[in-house]
Amino acid sequence: MTISIQSVAKSFGRFPALNGVSLEIADGELLALLGPSGSGKTTLLRAIAGLEFPEAGQILFDGQDMTQVSAAARRVGFVFQQYALFRHMTVARNIAFGLEVRKGAGKPSKAVIQDRVEHLLKLVELEGLGGRYPSQLSGGQRQRVALARALAVDPSVLLLDEPFGALDATVRKSLRKELRRIHDATGVTTIFVTHDQEEALELADRVAILNLGVIQQVGTPAEVHDAPANAFVCGFVGEANRIEGEVQAGRFSAGDIVVPAPGVANGAATAFIRPHELTRAKTGAGGLRLTAERITPQGPVLHVEARTADGRRLEAAFARAGGLGFGVGDQVEVAVERAHVFGA
Amino acid sequence: MSRRPANAEPALVQAGVLAVMAAFLALVLILPMATVFYEALRKGLGPALEAVQNPDAVSAIKLTLITAAITVPFNAVFGVCAAWAVAKHEFPGKSFLITLIDLPFSVSPVVAGLIYVLIFGAQGWFGEWLIDHDIKIIFALPGIALATIFVTFPFVARELIPLMQEQGVDEEEAAVSLGASGLRTFWSVTAPNIRWGLLYGVLLCNARAMGEFGAVSVVSGHIRGLTNTMPLHVEILYNEYDFVGAFSVAALLCGLAIVTLALKTLLEILQPQTRRPGH
Numbered sequence: 001m002t003i004s005i006q007s008v009a010k011s012f013g014r015f016p017a018l019n020g021v022s023l024e025i026a027d028g029e030l031l032a033l034l035g036p037s038g039s040g041k042t043t044l045l046r047a048i049a050g051l052e053f054p055e056a057g058q059i060l061f062d063g064q065d066m067t068q069v070s071a072a073a074r075r076v077g078f079v080f081q082q083y084a085l086f087r088h089m090t091v092a093r094n095i096a097f098g099l100e101v102r103k104g105a106g107k108p109s110k111a112v113i114q115d116r117v118e119h120l121l122k123l124v125e126l127e128g129l130g131g132r133y134p135s136q137l138s139g140g141q142r143q144r145v146a147l148a149r150a151l152a153v154d155p156s157v158l159l160l161d162e163p164f165g166a167l168d169a170t171v172r173k174s175l176r177k178e179l180r181r182i183h184d185a186t187g188v189t190t191i192f193v194t195h196d197q198e199e200a201l202e203l204a205d206r207v208a209i210l211n212l213g214v215i216q217q218v219g220t221p222a223e224v225h226d227a228p229a230n231a232f233v234c235g236f237v238g239e240a241n242r243i244e245g246e247v248q249a250g251r252f253s254a255g256d257i258v259v260p261a262p263g264v265a266n267g268a269a270t271a272f273i274r275p276h277e278l279t280r281a282k283t284g285a286g287g288l289r290l291t292a293e294r295i296t297p298q299g300p301v302l303h304v305e306a307r308t309a310d311g312r313r314l315e316a317a318f319a320r321a322g323g324l325g326f327g328v329g330d331q332v333e334v335a336v337e338r339a340h341v342f343g344a
Numbered sequence: 345m346s347r348r349p350a351n352a353e354p355a356l357v358q359a360g361v362l363a364v365m366a367a368f369l370a371l372v373l374i375l376p377m378a379t380v381f382y383e384a385l386r387k388g389l390g391p392a393l394e395a396v397q398n399p400d401a402v403s404a405i406k407l408t409l410i411t412a413a414i415t416v417p418f419n420a421v422f423g424v425c426a427a428w429a430v431a432k433h434e435f436p437g438k439s440f441l442i443t444l445i446d447l448p449f450s451v452s453p454v455v456a457g458l459i460y461v462l463i464f465g466a467q468g469w470f471g472e473w474l475i476d477h478d479i480k481i482i483f484a485l486p487g488i489a490l491a492t493i494f495v496t497f498p499f500v501a502r503e504l505i506p507l508m509q510e511q512g513v514d515e516e517e518a519a520v521s522l523g524a525s526g527l528r529t530f531w532s533v534t535a536p537n538i539r540w541g542l543l544y545g546v547l548l549c550n551a552r553a554m555g556e557f558g559a560v561s562v563v564s565g566h567i568r569g570l571t572n573t574m575p576l577h578v579e580i581l582y583n584e585y586d587f588v589g590a591f592s593v594a595a596l597l598c599g600l601a602i603v604t605l606a607l608k609t610l611l612e613i614l615q616p617q618t619r620r621p622g623h
Contacts, residue, residue: 071520078521084514088536098522101532153522288563 001062001156001189002027003048007214008057009042017043018054019213023189025157025343027237030183032204033186036236040213041193042161048191050074061156077150077188079160082140084281085134091145092117092130098153120148123182140171147179158183160192170171176203197237201225209233231270231342238273240340241314252341255310256288261341268344275317287333295328297301306332380598383591395581396596403569404577405595407488408554411573414489415496415553420546423500428534431502431508432516445501447492456494457562459586460487483565488573491559496552503545504538511537540615546609551604555597 003025010018017040025031033041046277047053050060050071059067066074087096095117099108108116108230112152116309121127124144143163163179164172180203183190193203200207207220207221211230214277217229228234245254247269254259259271281287290306297303301317302324307316318324326332353361384392395401428446430438448456462468464481474481481487513539519529557575564571572580574597581590 049521051521072523074521076521079517080514080518082514086515086518097519097524097532101519101528111516134481146408149518149522155555171513245522292478 003157003189003191004058004060004063005044005048006058007224008044008047008054008059010040010047014214018047019191020055020167021213021215022209023215025189025216028187028189030180030190031192031204031206032200033191033209034052034195034197034207034211034212034237036089036195038212039210039245041195041210043213044210045159045191045193048157049076049078051078063257070234075153075159077153077155079143079146079150079158079163081162081165083134083146083166085142085145085149087134089133090130091132091134093124094134094145095120095130095149095152116152118177120152123151123185124148124178138171138174139167143167143175144178146246147182151188153180155188157186158186158302160190162194163192164194164196172199174232176270179203190266191304201237207237209236211236219336228272231272234272234340234342236273242272243271243273243312245269245271247343252339255300256308257336258332259336259339259341261339264341264343270344272340272342273314273336274338275315276301276317277339278334279287279337281333281335282319283333287335288315288332289333291331292326292328295324303333351554354361357446368534370431377598382597383587387588388533391588392592392595395586395592398589400569400591401577402581402588403594404572404574407572410458410488411427411488411492412553415492416546416550418493419496419500419549420529420542422497423504423545423549424542426501426540427504427508427538430435431505432513432534435455441606442505445498445505448497453491453495453556453558457491457556457559461492461564462560480521482563483567483571485571487563488571491563492553492556495556496549499552500542500545501571503548506543508534542612543611547604547611549609554600 003023003024005025007022008018009020009021010014019040021040021044023044028125030233031195035041043052050066050069050073054067057067058065061074071078085280094203096113099113099116104109116129117130121130124147126144126148128142129141137145143166147160147163154289160179164175167175169190179190179192192203201224204221206218206220207224209216210338211222211232214275217224217233220229225238228237234240242263243254243257245252245257245268247261247264249266249268250262250264251259252264252269252271254271254308255269257273259273260270263283278288289309290304291306291309292306295302298317300320302320304316304318304324306314306316318338352358371619396405408503426441429435430442430445455592463470463476463480464487466475467473467480468482481490516529519533520526524532555575557572557579560573561576564573564574564576566580567571576594577588578594578597581587581593
């Protein structure tokens with residue numbers, strides 16, 4: 001199902017949570033709403049679910065206006081941050097709930113419900129745990145139950161609020177893959193909220209970045225990472241060295257650091273240089289001279305914290321293969337392959 | 345060597361605190377309770393049973409049970425409504441409502457009784473109208489029930505508000521998002537989550553409803569065999585120097601309270617782990 005959000009606004013008291021947000025979500029897409037806390041991402045998700053009602057703007061499902069339709073009538077699957085499992089019901093009854101509350105002809109028979117529950121338990125790899133109570137499950141298992149419960153109603157859209165926020169790092173990683181697998185298996189349009197950019201970039205087809213109730217950029221993970229629309233996105237997505245300086249005639253300079261800044265107006269500006277966009281340059285080739293202060297291995301790269309001759313801190317990441325050839329305290333010359341410069 | 349928790353007090357201090365506590369309990373709780381039963385049975389079981397079977401006593405027992413039977417369901421329903429409104433919703437005047445719920449705890453029961461006399465009594469606001477229509481509230485069962493409802497109103501609501509606030513609205517929102525109607529959400533999700541707290545509140549409410557003296561005393565009129573509840577009957581007998589009678593009825597009242605407390609303790613033991621899951 002396609003979802004169209006048009007100029008939606010919502011405030012809590014005097015605090016505006018959403019400030020005219022517009023967003024198009026394609027059928028079968030897996031979209032991440034990414035932003036810091038207080039950016040309005042959860043409010044937007046709840047507005048799509050019908051748990052909050054916007055003060056202005058429209059929300060359309062397949063072109064049909066759903067703005068004032070109740071949550072019960074929207075047929076969305078919502079996975080809550082703390083799962084919100086019904087604590088007095090078994091796992092199986094939790095999953096069956098959405099089918100059991102249906103009325104009249106829409107209500108499936110007991111056998112159908114049972115089949116559906118079995119199927120979903122299998123899908124989320126919890127076979128045999130249908131008789132347990134939520135309090136008897138681990139965090140990761142509860143998360144899977146919440147997911148199965150939301151999927152039971154055959155939702156037109158699956159909405160997840162910080163789905164992995166309450167889990168430890170290893171469980172989080174495996175559940176991320178799980179969510180991708182389940183999304184691909186069911187094909188249901190899925191929107192999830194996260195403050196973790198790594199999670200958003202790894203999992204989503206497209207990422208919508210919010211700040212202060214406004215969408216900053218929408219694009220594929222590669223687009224928002226490599227072509228950030230503004231300084232906020234550049235600083236929030238991926239690691240970057242943030243350097244305050246000045247642009248004069250298409251060149252940004254801050255002490256020793258000089259990078260091209262085509263199209264940026266003269267005056268104060270901020271440059272962002274990603275650690276992997278600093279590369280080793282031949283000594284004497286006119287590169288930027290750095291003194292290494294700390295070297296830490298991070299997976300396939302070595303992370304180097306360094307200082308320029310005039311004392312600016314810079315972080316660089318060099319491939320680990322073959323070693324660095326320098327150590328802490330040594331000088332090394334680097335070239336800035338690419339920088340993103342935004343006028344103040 | 346036994347494991348000693350870091351926050352443990354020296355043994356002497358512990359023993360001292362326990363001794364003070366035990367002495368205090370014995371003096372203000374156990375001794376008076378024992379006295380009640382001792383005085384009731386001073387002349388043997390026969391006179392005690394006789395006193396309880398006296399027609400006026402039987403009528404007082406009936407009236408007390410009827411009053412509790414009216415008060416408790418009424419306050420259970422309104423307590424759930426009030427707690428639900430306060431815990432699950434945001435609205436202007438919420439803190440005022442919470443204060444209002446607590447009012448019966450802070451107002452003297454005598455004042456509560458007087459309020460009803462002022463409103464419904466012969467010289468009260470609705471007095472003439474009620475007399476014209478031959479409706480009796482003061483010096484009759486409706487007045488006694490009203491006064492008792494007023495005094496015991498906070499018990500259920502006070503028990504439920506913190507419980508419902510702690511549980512939050514997530515489960516209700518989940519139920520609604522899964523297509524459940526408001527009523528279905530209440531019966532399937534909210535009610536099962538508060539049933540133990542509700543029972544607990546109901547038992548406390550019941551204990552107090554049966555024992556209420558002050559407010560009922562003002563509105564009842566002390567008509568023997570008609571508008572006397574058990575606590576009022578105890579007072580009358582005592583004032584007439586019928587100590588065995590007074591203490592026998594008092595012992596019965598104590599017995600009802602003890603049964604209530606025993607039920608409450610039983611509930612605490614039976615209460616399953618599902619009420620507060622770990623995260």
